[in-house]
Each structure stands twice: as C-alpha cells, then as structure tokens.
Amino acid sequence: xxxxxxxxxxxxxxxxxxxxxxxxxxxxxxxxxxxxxxxxxxxxxxxxxxxxxxxxxxxxxxxxxxxxxxxxxxxxxxxxxxxxxxxxxxxxxxxxxxxxxxxxxxxxxxxxxxxxxxxxxxxxxxxxxxxxxxxxxxxxxxxxxxxxxxxxxxxxxxxxxxxxxxxxxxxxxxxxxxxxxxxxxxxxxxxxxxxxxxxxxxxxxxxxxxxxxxxxxxxxxxxxxxxxxxxxxxxxxxxxxxxxxxxxxxxxxxxxxxxxxxxxxxxxxxxxxxxxxxxxxxxxxxxxxxxxxxxx
Ligand SMILES: O=C(O)CCC(=O)C(=O)O
Numbered sequence: 001x002x003x004x005x006x007x008x009x010x011x012x013x014x015x016x017x018x019x020x021x022x023x024x025x026x027x028x029x030x031x032x033x034x035x036x037x038x039x040x041x042x043x044x045x046x047x048x049x050x051x052x053x054x055x056x057x058x059x060x061x062x063x064x065x066x067x068x069x070x071x072x073x074x075x076x077x078x079x080x081x082x083x084x085x086x087x088x089x090x091x092x093x094x095x096x097x098x099x100x101x102x103x104x105x106x107x108x109x110x111x112x113x114x115x116x117x118x119x120x121x122x123x124x125x126x127x128x129x130x131x132x133x134x135x136x137x138x139x140x141x142x143x144x145x146x147x148x149x150x151x152x153x154x155x156x157x158x159x160x161x162x163x164x165x166x167x168x169x170x171x172x173x174x175x176x177x178x179x180x181x182x183x184x185x186x187x188x189x190x191x192x193x194x195x196x197x198x199x200x201x202x203x204x205x206x207x208x209x210x211x212x213x214x215x216x217x218x219x220x221x222x223x224x225x226x227x228x229x230x231x232x233x234x235x236x237x238x239x240x241x242x243x244x245x246x247x248x249x250x251x252x253x254x255x256x257x258x259x260x261x262x263x264x265x266x267x268x269x270x271x272x273x274x275x276x277x278x279x280x281x282x283x284x285x286x287x288x289x290x291x292x293x294x295x296x
Contacts, residue, residue, distance in 0.1 A: 036210035070137035115243035121172035130187035157212025172221035184213035
C-alpha cells in the first residue's frame with residue numbers, strides 16, 4: 001500500500017494546546033474526582049489522517065495472547081501494538097506537551113511510556129471485556145482483599161486515548177464507571193458494570209485521559225463507520241512497562257528519550273562476582289578478595 005504521508009511530512013513543532021486547559025483541575029478530576037477528563041482539539045486533521053493511514057495499512061491483527069483473567073481484554077481483535085515503530089506521527093502524538101505535562105504531574109517527572117497501541121472497533125464488532133489497566137491485574141498483587149487501595153493521588157497508570165474518529169455511544173465509545181478508581185475493584189460482574197457505566201462522547205483530535213484503576217472497556221460498534229483511538233499507557237519510572245516498545249525505535253528527541261526511559265540507570269550493577277570462581281554465597285566460597293564492588 002502506498003502511503004500519502006512520509007515521516008518527513010510530520011511537523012514535530014505544531015502542537016495545539018487543548019481548549020480551556022487547567023492542569024490542577026485536570027489532575028484533581030483524574031485522581032480524587034470522577035477519574036476521567038476530555039481535552040478538546042489537541043491534534044489537527046492532518047495528524048489524524050497520517051496516523052489512520054498507518055494503522056489501516058495492512059491487516060488489523062492483534063498479535064497478543066493474554067490468558068490471565070484480568071488480562072483477557074488484551075486479546076481484543078481491534079488492538080494493534082508497537083505503534084512507535086510504525087511511523088514518526090505516533091512519536092509526535094505520544095510526546096504532546098500537554099500529555100507530558102499531565103503525566104509528569106500525576107506519575108512523576110520521569111514517568112515513562114508503558115504501551116502505545118491503536119484500538120479499532122469495526123462496524124458490527126462487539127465490545128471488550130470490562131477491566132482495569134495494567135498494573136492493576138490481580139496476579140501481580142498480594143492476594144489479600146483491598147491490596148490495591150492506594151490513595152487515588154498515588155496512581156500507578158494513566159490511560160490516554162487520542163481519538164482518531166469521533167467517539168459516541170452508537171459507535172462503541174469507551175464505557176467507564178465514574179469514581180470506580182477510588183478503592184479499585186475488578187468488574188467481575190458485567191451486569192453491575194453496565195448498570196453503572198457511562199459512555200464518553202468526544203471528537204476526533206480530542207484526548208480522553210483516565211485513571212488506570214477505573215473500570216472501563218471499549219463498547220460495541222453499531223454503526224457503519226469505524227471507531228478508532230490510540231491507547232497511550234503511561235506509568236511511573238519504577239513500573240515495568242506493559243509492552244516491549246524499545247525495539248527498532250530511535251529516540252527522535254529528549255521527550256522520546258524520556259518516554260522510552262533510555263537514561264534510566266536502574267537496575268544498576270553494584271556488585272560483580274569474579275567469573276573465575278563459582279562458589280555459592282551460602283557456602284561462603286565467594287569471599288574472593290578479587291570480587292569487584294562497584295562504586296555508587
Ligand atoms: O478503546 C477503548 O475505548 C478502551 C480500550 C481499553 O480500555 C484497553 O484496551 O485497555
């Protein structure tokens with residue numbers, strides 16, 4: 001397929017600030033408020049066109065295979081992963097200064113990208129299993145009840161959806177349960193989820209942000225047009241990213257370096273065994289004076 005736009009057509013400097021932008025209010029609404037916000041008009045129609053033609057070049061096949069009960073929503077057919085290696089436009093979108101500002105405020109100044117995927121709900125497609133986002137998967141946590149009850153201001157993930165088409169209830173816009181990120185619980189009972197959920201409405205070029213532990217899912221598309229958004233999952237530097245996003249990606253600039261955590265020194269090698277000696281620590285055989293203690 002011949003693309004209309006090349007990487008050289010991407011302008012990394014013409015970012016648009018969303019309408020009525022108030023950083024403090026956005027952060028309050030995502031954490032102690034209802035858990036979500038819509039930021040209007042952040043991407044031009046040309047940026048959207050560039051992203052769409054790359055997402056729809058080739059087949060829409062999800063290469064994931066996720067089998068944990070809390071992870072099965074990732075088997076959804078509309079998901080296309082590895083966007084950073086599919087064109088510069090995706091780096092531009094992920095590095096939007098407003099996305100970075102809100103992410104840094106909520107997750108720390110060195111927060112990183114955890115995953116960048118597109119989610120398309122084709123006409124006639126069913127919705128996704130209601131879920132919470134990584135790392136709020138039960139198999140990653142102690143088994144005790146309420147173990148995920150961090151204060152809502154201590155977020156471990158922010159989900160950012162950049163809309164490439166309008167989102168409305170008829171075409172499968174995201175459903176969320178307002179306030180469910182405060183004392184997070186998995187939506188094991190779909191009936192309860194659907195009775196409390198609202199569906200978000202926003203336009204192509206807008207950005208939806210919500211707290212990772214909020215109950216949510218993509219819904220069924222009952223129209224004849226596609227519904228598509230980019231899912232940008234951001235986490236603090238100390239969380240292992242969900243997706244391996246670094247392969248084949250050359251950081252374009254400092255912001256992309258931050259997103260990929262290229263300069264993160266951890267884990268640091270602090271102690272190195274002398275290779276010639278293979279004793280075990282338990283047996284005390286490793287007390288070789290030649291072992292190297294590495295500096296701080
Ligand atoms: O596409 C959407 O509306 C939400 C997608 C989502 O929640 C996910 O894949 O984790």
